Amino acid sequence: MATLDQLSDEQRAIIELILQQGQSYDQLADSLGMPESRVRELAREALVRLAPITARGVEEDWRGQLADYVLGQQSGPESTATRGHLRRSEAARSWARSLLDSLDGLYGDGLPSIPDGERGRMGRAPVPAKPPGDAQPRRLAPSSDAVGRRRLLTAGGVLALILLGLLVWPIGLLTGDDDEGGSEQASGQEQAGGGDGSAAGIAVIAEQDGRRQVIVQAANLPPTQRGQAYEVWLYNSPRDARSLGAQVTDQRGTYQGAGPLPDDYRRFRFVDVSLEPIDRNRAHSGQSVLRGRVGRLRQAPANVRRGQPAILGQVVLTPPQG
Numbered sequence: 604m605a606t607l608d609q610l611s612d613e614q615r616a617i618i619e620l621i622l623q624q625g626q627s628y629d630q631l632a633d634s635l636g637m638p639e640s641r642v643r644e645l646a647r648e649a650l651v652r653l654a655p656i657t658a659r660g661v662e663e664d665w666r667g668q669l670a671d672y673v674l675g676q677q678s679g680p681e682s683t684a685t686r687g688h689l690r691r692s693e694a695a696r697s698w699a700r701s702l703l704d705s706l707d708g709l710y711g712d713g714l715p716s717i718p719d720g721e722r723g724r725m726g727r728a729p730v731p732a733k734p735p736g737d738a739q740p741r742r743l744a745p746s747s748d749a750v751g752r753r754r755l756l757t758a759g760g761v762l763a764l765i766l767l768g769l770l771v772w773p774i775g776l777l778t779g780d781d782d783e784g785g786s787e788q789a790s791g792q793e794q795a796g797g798g799d800g801s802a803a804g805i806a807v808i809a810e811q812d813g814r815r816q817v818i819v820q821a822a823n824l825p826p827t828q829r830g831q832a833y834e835v836w837l838y839n840s841p842r843d844a845r846s847l848g849a850q851v852t853d854q855r856g857t858y859q860g861a862g863p864l865p866d867d868y869r870r871f872r873f874v875d876v877s878l879e880p881i882d883r884n885r886a887h888s889g890q891s892v893l894r895g896r897v898g899r900l901r902q903a904p905a906n907v908r909r910g911q912p913a914i915l916g917q918v919v920l921t922p923p924q925g
Contacts, residue, residue: 607653607705614649617642621674622709623851624832628676634848643667646674654701660694669695673702673715690718802856804893804920806835806874808864810903811912815864817847821876821893821920824856830881833858837868838875838894841887845871849879873897874918893920 607615617635620626628646632639650670651658658666665688671677672685689695699717707714804821819835827833832849845867850860858876876893895918903913 610649610652611645614645614652617646618649618674618706619709619851621646621676622706625675643671643676646670646676650674650702653705654698657694657698657701661692661698665692665695666698669699670702673699673706675715686718690720693720696720802892802922804858804876806895806918806920807914808900808916808918809912809914812909815915816861817864817874818861819858819874819876819920821858822856824852824858824892825878826854826856827851827878832879832881833892834877834879834887835860835862836875836877836887837865837871837897838873838887838891839871841889843871844875844887846885849881868897871897874920875923876920891923894923895920 607618610618617631620631626634628642629639631642635642647667647670650673651666661669668677668681668685668688672682672689677685689699696717703714703717802821802823802825804819807818807820809816809818817835821833824833832851834849835847836844837847838844845865847864848860848862850858852858873894873896875887875891877888878890878892879888897918898916900915903915907913
């Protein structure tokens with residue numbers, strides 16, 4: 604049985620965002636900038652990889668439907684049909700239980716139920732019903748609506764793949780043009796995270812095919828608990844801030860995420876990271892944990908090839924003073 608750490612960055616990020624933040628395939632497709640069919644395919648392949656031995660005993664036509672059920676992507680007739688198949692198929696129940704063992708720590712509102720098998724029937728085993736088609740998935744988790752108050756910040760393992768060769772970023776040239784806030788001068792090459800164990804991070808602004816993205820890495824943050832997320836903002840004050848999206852940390856307090864840079868970014872002085880409750884209040888909580896000054900961006904080189912990212916600026920993020 605594989606573990607989450609053995610999945611690809613894309614697969615692991617998708618599974619974590621589905622289970623921890625109640626996202627549906629179509630929501631993730633919008634957030635990650637990829638077709639919904641590809642999100643579904645990556646999620647299903649990830650679950651097969653997590654429990655490949657028990658997956659082999661499941662009819663291939665049913666694996667996708669069972670994966671969708673375990674990930675909370677079914678409701679109504681789809682969910683009823685899948686539960687019926689689980690009652691009829693011991694192999695399906697075995698695979699589903701193996702998956703729940705692997706994913707137990709990620710579920711926010713309890714595990715999906717696996718029905719007991721049919722008993723007391725004699726004669727031939729029932730013929731499995733035809734699996735339902737890939738209808739538009741719907742969310743089941745009650746927490747999904749609460750989580751939806753904060754727009755998703757793409758997991759760093761997905762969108763930050765465009766910067767795969769730049770995961771250790773040079774931060775000798777910062778975008779800030781004065782010493783106020785978090786724009787302290789640095790030299791050489793550093794990774795996000797303070798060497799003394801204090802929280803620190805970096806926001807890199809990159810452009811690819813005309814689209815500007817903010818990629819944020821941070822380390823040594825207090826790990827998020829259930830009902831919490833760290834939100835990235837373009838920031839002047841708690842009452843004048845533009846959310847770029849929210850994301851959770853891993854158990855070590857490492858944070859990665861990426862989101863689009865809005866056109867009016869110039870009116871904001873800082874990139875800010877705050878700890879937020881997952882609720883329906885979209886306002887900044889005032890609990891800033893990291894901040895850095897935004898400066899002028901460089902122009903992308905004219906000779907950048909299609910599909911190649913260009914770094915336009917960097918912002919060092921440190922705990923705000925005062």
